[in-house]
Amino acid sequence: MKIRKLRFGLFFSLIKRSFSVDNEKSYDVVIAGGGLMGLSVAYFLARRITPSSVCVVERDLQFKQNSSVRSWGSIRHQFSIPENIQMSQFGFDFLKNLNCYLGSESEDFVDVQLKYGTYCFLASESGKAVLEENIEIQRTENVNISSLSKEKLFEKYSWLNTEGIAIATNVDIGEGWFDPWLLLTHLKNKICSMGVHIIEGDIISLNMEGYKISDAVLKKPNNEIIKLNCGHLVNATGAWANSLSHMVNVDLPVRASKRVTYVVHCPDGFNDPVLLFDTTQNFYIRPECSKHYIVASHPEKEEYYDANLNFDVDFEYFQTNIWPKLAYRIPVFEKLKVSNAWVGYYDYNILDQNGIISAHPEIDNFYFCNGFSGHGLQQSPAAGRAISELILDGHFTTLDLSRFSFERFENNDLVMENNVI
Ligand SMILES: Cc1cc2nc3c(=O)[nH]c(=O)nc-3n(C[C@H](O)[C@H](O)[C@H](O)COP(=O)(O)OP(=O)(O)OC[C@H]3O[C@@H](n4cnc5c(N)ncnc54)[C@H](O)[C@@H]3O)c2cc1C
Incomplete structure (x- = not known):
């Protein structure tokens, strides 16, 4: 521990960069990153403290790479981890009761197009035991889940080729999908109306005094340099979290990991509200709108990026690696048209693929809300609330998320999730 502190000190004296500052402001809490994590932290803080003492810094308010x-x-x-289930349960409750959370006099009906559905995991004989184990855990957390035999699966989804499937899952209530852009917009509007400050700018440096972060320096789109003195600093920079942490010599096991989503049009496609994850063939699909479906698969090998993210789509990959499997499992998808595709980056925790919801053990005014690896969106209300508790109460007061601490990496106490998509 002592050695690390020494390293911090040495590091700062070596690289502390000075900028000619055009403007200076002070906030109790500065949140780096204006995606759903950052906005959610701001929202839960603003419910309890003076909203104008909270500031969200986002480098691109058009959210082009977000x-x-x-x-x-x-x-x-x-x-398979109770805390992950509990966080998503709170997320679902938040979405269902969005008007209570985000409604206001000017916006009394807040809608994010929440569609009720189910995930349906398909597993072969070799994956059956794990799925059954997960189901047991989910039941103890009051998830209304059932397992389907091959025959029952076919009864429910007659469009499916059930060859090689030993077990499938179905949840009656608590799963589905919504429009993330709408949620981001409503949350942003809400915190602005409460009085939270949102500043567009790229954080280019974090500075320390002793073992605390004293300020963040940011560059605005007009090149103005602003220094924000802060009582607390939250890292909510998603796939870029490691770059921000490096500004204070902290290595975070979070990397940007590329995902490509293909949008296909299939006139004879299914109508059921189901997100099908075929674990036997590594692809997943769900309906988007009017016979359009979104499809993806896990990369065979994760490739990590720290910066310079590319947003190129490999259409060939769909052709050779996804389409044949999709058409095998759902034969009507032999006829389809790829109508669109987009790239996004997971905020991928390379060690255990779970969120880091924690203060730093030594820089105790530095908080992480990072590394959610493909399940961050649904967990953003719970994670935002949890970080607000750490800042204001010093510990978790609703869900106990202490297993998602930063220390788990130092103690080799990883929390492995079976169901990472
Ligand atoms: C293709 C895809 C599908 C997904 N599907 C799901 C799903 O179905 N369900 C689910 O729960 N999750 C899903 N996820 C994961 C989810 O999107 C993320 O976990 C979540 O959005 C992370 O939110 P965030 O706010 O941390 O990151 P972001 O939304 O990326 O926000 C981080 C922000 O920080 C800003 N930033 C970075 N560095 C700086 C800096 N130095 N200064 C200022 N600003 C900075 C960025 O501009 C960015 O806007 C998916 C992700 C992808 C890529």
Whole structure:
């Protein structure tokens, strides 16, 4: 521990950069990143403290690369870790009661197009035991889940080729999908109306005094340099979280990991509200709108990026790696047209693919809300609330998320989730 502190000190004296500052402001809490995590932290703080003492810094208010708006907007209770289930349960409750949370005099009906559905995990004989184990855990967390035999699966989804499937899952209530852009917009409007400050700018440096972060320096689009003195600093920079942490010599096991979503049009496609994850063939699909479906698969090998993200789509990959599997499992998809595709980046935790919801053990006014690896959108209300508790109460007061601490990496106490999509 002592050695690390020494390293911090040495590091700062070596690289502390000075900028000619045009303007200076002070906030109790500065949140780096204006995606759903950052906005959610701001929202839950603003419910309890003077909203204008909270500031969100976002480098691109058009959200061109942001993961929240490039996500699928799906929510599920089918996890294997109780805390993940509980976080998504709160997420679902938040979405269902959005008007109570985000409604205001000027906007009394807040809609994010929440569609009720189910995830349906398909597993072969070799994956059956894990799925059954997950189901047991989910039931203890009051998830209304059932397992389907091959025959029952076919009864429910007659469009499916059930060859090689030993077990499938179905949840009656608590899963589905919504429009992430709408949620981001409503949350942003809400916190602005409460009085939270949102500043467009790129944080280019974090500075320390002793073992606390004293200020963040940001560059605005007009090149103005602003120094924000802060009582607390939250890292909510998604796939870029490691770059921000590096500004204070902290290595975070979070990397940007590329995902491509293909949009296909299939006139004879299914109508059921189901997100099908075929674990036997590694692809997943769900309906988007009027016979359009979104499809993706896990990369065979994760490739990590820190900066310079590319947003190129490999259409060939769909042709050779996804389409044959899709058409095998759902034969009507032999006839389809790829109508669109987009790239987004997971905020991928390379060690255990779970969120880091924690203060730093040594820089105790530095908080992480990072590394959600494909399930961050649905967990953003719970994660935002949890970070607000850490800042204001010093500990978790609603859900106990202490297993998602930063220290788990130092103690090798990883929390492995079976159901990572
Ligand atoms: C294709 C895809 C599908 C997904 N599907 C789902 C799903 O169905 N369900 C689910 O729950 N999750 C899903 N996810 C994951 C989810 O989108 C993310 O976990 C979540 O959006 C992370 O939110 P965030 O606010 O941390 O990151 P972002 O939304 O990426 O926000 C981070 C923000 O920080 C800003 N920023 C970065 N560095 C700086 C800096 N130095 N200064 C200022 N601003 C900075 C960025 O511009 C960005 O806007 C998916 C992700 C992808 C890519």
